[in-house]
Amino acid sequence: MDPQLVLVQGLNGVQLGVMLFLMAAGLTLVFGIMNLVNLAHGSLYMVGAYLAAAFQEWTGSFLLAVLLALPATALVGIVAEVLVLRALYRRDHMDQVLATFGMILFFNEIVRIVWGKTSRYMALPAALEGQVEILRGVGYPTYRLAIIAVGIAVAVFLYVLISHTRVGMLIRAGASNRTMVGALGVNIALLYTLVFGLGAALAGLAGLMAGPTLAIESGMGDPILILTFVVIVIGGIGSVRGAFVAALVVGLADTMGRALLPSLLRTLVGPQAANQAGPALASMLIYVLMAAVLAFRPEGLFPARTG
Amino acid sequence: MGARLRTGGIAAALVFLALVPAGAHLLDAPFYLKLVGRIMIWAMAALSLNLILGYGGMVSLGHAAFLGVGVYAVGILGAHGAHSGFIQWPVAVLASALAAAAIGAVSLRTSGVYFIMITLAFAQMLYFLGVSLKVYGGDDGMTLSARSQFGGLVDLDHPAALYYLIFALFVAFHYLGHRLVNSRFGLVLQGIRSNERRMRALGFPTFRYKLLAFVLSGVACGIAGVLLVNFTKYVSPAFMHWTRSGEIMVMVILGGMGSVVGPALGAALFLLLEEALSGYTASWPVIFGPVLILLVLFARGGIAGLLPAPRGAPRG
Numbered sequence: 001m002d003p004q005l006v007l008v009q010g011l012n013g014v015q016l017g018v019m020l021f022l023m024a025a026g027l028t029l030v031f032g033i034m035n036l037v038n039l040a041h042g043s044l045y046m047v048g049a050y051l052a053a054a055f056q057e058w059t060g061s062f063l064l065a066v067l068l069a070l071p072a073t074a075l076v077g078i079v080a081e082v083l084v085l086r087a088l089y090r091r092d093h094m095d096q097v098l099a100t101f102g103m104i105l106f107f108n109e110i111v112r113i114v115w116g117k118t119s120r121y122m123a124l125p126a127a128l129e130g131q132v133e134i135l136r137g138v139g140y141p142t143y144r145l146a147i148i149a150v151g152i153a154v155a156v157f158l159y160v161l162i163s164h165t166r167v168g169m170l171i172r173a174g175a176s177n178r179t180m181v182g183a184l185g186v187n188i189a190l191l192y193t194l195v196f197g198l199g200a201a202l203a204g205l206a207g208l209m210a211g212p213t214l215a216i217e218s219g220m221g222d223p224i225l226i227l228t229f230v231v232i233v234i235g236g237i238g239s240v241r242g243a244f245v246a247a248l249v250v251g252l253a254d255t256m257g258r259a260l261l262p263s264l265l266r267t268l269v270g271p272q273a274a275n276q277a278g279p280a281l282a283s284m285l286i287y288v289l290m291a292a293v294l295a296f297r298p299e300g301l302f303p304a305r306t307g
Numbered sequence: 308m309g310a311r312l313r314t315g316g317i318a319a320a321l322v323f324l325a326l327v328p329a330g331a332h333l334l335d336a337p338f339y340l341k342l343v344g345r346i347m348i349w350a351m352a353a354l355s356l357n358l359i360l361g362y363g364g365m366v367s368l369g370h371a372a373f374l375g376v377g378v379y380a381v382g383i384l385g386a387h388g389a390h391s392g393f394i395q396w397p398v399a400v401l402a403s404a405l406a407a408a409a410i411g412a413v414s415l416r417t418s419g420v421y422f423i424m425i426t427l428a429f430a431q432m433l434y435f436l437g438v439s440l441k442v443y444g445g446d447d448g449m450t451l452s453a454r455s456q457f458g459g460l461v462d463l464d465h466p467a468a469l470y471y472l473i474f475a476l477f478v479a480f481h482y483l484g485h486r487l488v489n490s491r492f493g494l495v496l497q498g499i500r501s502n503e504r505r506m507r508a509l510g511f512p513t514f515r516y517k518l519l520a521f522v523l524s525g526v527a528c529g530i531a532g533v534l535l536v537n538f539t540k541y542v543s544p545a546f547m548h549w550t551r552s553g554e555i556m557v558m559v560i561l562g563g564m565g566s567v568v569g570p571a572l573g574a575a576l577f578l579l580l581e582e583a584l585s586g587y588t589a590s591w592p593v594i595f596g597p598v599l600i601l602l603v604l605f606a607r608g609g610i611a612g613l614l615p616a617p618r619g620a621p622r623g
Contacts, residue, residue, distance in 0.1 A: 037420055039553075087604055093420055094366050095603050098560050101553045102599030105592035113590055226431050226549060229424040237420060280439035287432035291413045294425060298417045 004138050009259040010252065011134075015144050017251025018151020022206035023228040024235065024243035025158055026199025032175040032238025034192050036085060037093050039100040041203055041228065042221030043107035048073040048204025049211040049220065050111050053120045062125040069208050070201050077200020081193055089192070108218045119215035147209050154202065155244055162240060171195060175238055227254075230286055234293050236300030246301060250286050257285035317568065324474055328467040337466060344470050346571075346578050347477040348534050353558040353570030354480055355527035360556070361564030362488050363520045364500030365415070368423045369430030370555050372410070373525040375437060375547030376403040377532020382542030383443055385451050392455030392463075399533045400526055406433070407525025411518045430552055437544030448543025455537055463537055473534055477571075480527065485567045487523075496520050497565075557599065 027041045051072050056065035080103065088096045128146055131139035162168035170191055173181045182188040207221070214220070231250050235242030262278030269277070293301065324343065331340040352374055359365040380399035389395065410429045417425055438446050454463040463469045487493050498506045499513050507513050536542060545551070554577065562573025580598070584591035 031420065037423060084600055084604075091603075093423060094360075094556075094560060094564075097366070097368065097423065097553075098557060099600045099603040101557060102596040102603070104550075104596070105599070106596030109590050109593040109596070113593060222549070226427065230428050233421055233424045233428070280436055283435035283439055284432045287428050290425065290428055294417055294421070295413060298421065300421075 004135070005259065006256075007135065007138065008140060009255055011140055011144065011148070012259075013252035013255035014248065015147050015151075015251070016255055017248035018148055018155075019206050019210060020224070020227055020231050020251055021151060021244050021247035022154060022202045022209075023224060024231040024247050025154075025240050026202040027228055028232045028235070028238055028240060028243045029171065029175075029195055030199050031232070033171060033178070033195055034085075034089050035178075036089055037096045037100070038085070039097060039225065040080065040103035040107065041199070042225030043104055044073055044077055044200045044203035044221070045207035045210075045224060046111065046216075046218070046221035047076050047107065048207030049122075049216045050115055050120070051076075051204070052208035052211050053122045053216050054115070056122055062123070062128075065122075066208060070204055073204025073207070074197040074201040077203075078193055078197045080200075081196040085196065086189070086192070104222070107221075112218045117218075119217040121215065122211040124212045143212065150205075150209065154205070158240055167191075167194070227286070230290050232300075234290055234300055236302040239300070239302040242300055242302030250289070253289055254282075254286050257282040261285070321478065324477075328470050332467075340466055340470055342578070342582065344473050344538060346575050347473050348531055348538060349555070349558060349578060350571035350574035351477060351480050351531040351534070352528050352555050353562070353574045354484055354567075355524045355531065356555050357559045357564060357566075357570045358484065358487070358524045358527070359517075359520050360559055361566065361569070362493060362500060363496045363517060365517065365521065366423050366556075367414075367426040367521075367524075367552075368549070368556060369410070369426035369428070369552050370524075370528055371547050371549070371551035372430035372433045373403045373407060373528035374532040374535065374551065374555075375430075375433055375544070376406050376525075377529035377534075378536040378542055378546050379437065379440075379443070380529070381455060381533055381536045382449065382451055385453060386443060386449070390453045390456045392457045395455050396530075396533055399529050403529025403532070404522055404526050406529075407522045408518070411521035411525070415514060415517050415521065427549055427552065430547060430549055434544050434547040434549070437547055444542060446544065448541060448545065451536055451540045451542055454540065455533070469537065473538070476530065476534065481567060481571070488567065492516070492519075561602065 023041065023045060026044075027038060030036050030038055030041075048069055052065045052069035055068045055072075056062060059065060059068070084099060084103065088099055124143055128143040130142050132142050132145060134140045160168075162171055170181065170186055174186075174188065174191060174195075178188065181191075206224075210220075210224075227250065231246045232243055234250065235244075235246030258279075261282045262275070265278050265281070297303075324347070327343045328340055331337055352370065355373075356367065356370045359367055377399045380402045381395045384390075384395050384398060410426070414422055414425045414429065437443075443449055454469075457463075461468050461472055463472065488497070495506065495511055495516050499511070499516060503513050532546065535546065558573040558577045559570045560573070561576055562571065563569035580595065581591065584594055588594070
């Protein structure tokens with residue numbers, strides 16, 4: 001196997017992993033604390049990408065677009081929380097699935113109405129456009145390295161926020177016993193809204209970082225939402241640490257599987273069968289991984305409620 | 308009184324459904340024949356989901372996978388020249404039973420939100436399998452070369468014959484569903500939904516009951532898939548996309564869970580609403596989405612919750 005290929009694909013896997021982590025952290029917090037299944041989390045990712053593209057067109061600056069799109073996405077999330085989701089916390093999961101499914105339909109269509117049916121693209125600032133030589137003769141896009149750096153920075157920020165601040169303490173307390181936290185005089189409704197806004201901002205961050213690497217279009221949040229579910233199921237719902245580990249595992253497994261599985265199969269079963277089965281197996285790999293994890297650990301790798 | 312009203316309503320619905328082909332012929336509007344046929348097929352898929360969702364308390368968000376298994380079983384056999392329904396249909400039943408047994412055996416180890424997500428993930432896995440099957444159309448899907456053939460017994464290319472086959476299975480599904488949920492098996496299943504630990508303490512092997520319900524539900528949905536592919540003459544991974552699973556679930560909840568006729572009412576409401584709104588504006592989801600949210604927030608229990616309940620039935 002070509003070591004350069006493995007290195008480049010490994011970095012691609014880490015990049016997908018940190019994107020998934022940004023999505024999973026918000027989703028797993030919202031679930032762990034508010035007991036809410038939010039299918040519309042992928043819509044916030046999409047809204048983040050669209051808003052960033054719109055702000056970039058307006059201001060002409062990538063940095064300004066990022067700085068404006070983040071709070072704007074958080075605001076969209078907070079409005080959705082206050083208008084709809086707040087009423088769902090005490091409902092069963094099925095009502096939550098149904099209502100947030102309705103939100104997906106709404107968001108996917110509203111972006112078509114506001115920004116048109118055709119895909120939009122974002123330009124990169126010149127500083128992030130080129131390649132960096134990571135090994136002699138092996139280039140890697142600067143922007144992708146920047147995504148990895150931002151993702152790791154956010155992970156550190158979340159660790160500090162959750163483990164070493166008062167808000168984080170309340171978040172952890174809320175996850176283990178909501179009623180008790182409320183009884184101790186904490187404004188639990190405000191805490192929920194804040195956490196939801198944080199999750200929305202993280203999803204928006206993932207979306208706007210993905211913006212320049214792919215077409216921004218209606219429904220772009222749906223595929224990553226499913227991958228995020230796989231991540232938080234493997235990681236253990238409610239656990240940010242689990243989400244981080246699982247996001248990297250899923251990101252690496254998916255990327256490496258797609259890159260290496262077809263060539264691996266070619267040596268095992270011959271080119272024709274490999275061309276048929278390779279892509280199919282590669283796209284199914286992470287789901288097989290999830291089934292395997294759940295077969296041994298039905299609560300995921302880091303079950304939040306027991307420790 | 309309520310029970311009589313209910314029986315009357317069901318009899319009226321059956322007469323109406325039986326007369327649709329004649330009416331469509333008289334009005335020269337084959338569109339209505341197709342619309343009602345489509346509603347009945349999705350109603351069967353919704354009914355199958357309701358068995359595990361409404362009666363078993365298993366919130367599966369990946370039910371369209373079994374629809375897809377039925378669709379692809381017919382499509383793949385057809386692509387290799389096996390057009391006989393006597394081969395296609397049993398293979399489809401067997402394939403959906405195997406898929407449901409495998410998916411159920413892993414998924415049912417979990418519960419609650421894990422179950423929702425793992426069923427969703429398995430459905431996506433089959434969706435991507437369909438996308439990667441380039442020989443059978445891949446992402447774009449492929450046209451079915453011929454509908455299932457039953458050696459001259461029924462000619463599915465005749466719209467009315469296809470309609471009555473769908474109608475017959477639709478009625479049979481509801482009759483069997485009614486018998487099943489009121490049988491000992493159905494009562495055990497509802498007991499598990501209410502309190503699984505107590506049922507286990509009473510000595511019921513709850514995992515086996517749930518798995519059997521999951522497999523029955525998967526097979527029923529696979530048969531709906533067989534009808535769907537014969538109806539549309541088209542094989543596509545889009546039938547397995549997770550939004551399809553979401554739509555089936557919406558139908559069940561709209562109609563009212565834990566009621567035999569609920570899913571059919573929900574399917575009819577969903578598809579008619581979609582039809583009406585899409586005739587009014589191309590951006591119909593922007594209205595339909597908020598309508599869904601309002602229904603969840605303010606109309607609990609679905610349509611069936613508004614109807615008179617059968618004697619002794621618990622209100623969900």
